[in-house]
Amino acid sequence: VREVDGHKLVQIRNPWANEVEWNGPWSDSSSEWTERIRHKLKHVPQ
Structure with a gap:
């Protein structure tokens, strides 16, 4: 867990991922x- 500018963030990975990608808050393009x-x-969108 990292806290930056008052936001607590954790990076998770979906091992069952498919073609559908999260596009809500904190998605790569949000x-x-x-x-x-x-x-x-040091975030690099995937």
Whole structure:
């Protein structure tokens, strides 16, 4: 768990993943990901 700018985040992986990808809050293309947060977490969208 990491806390950045008041947000507590944990990265999880779905081992049964299929073609359907999460597109809600904190998805790779969501507006919650600011450049500052991406940089602090070294996040690279997959």
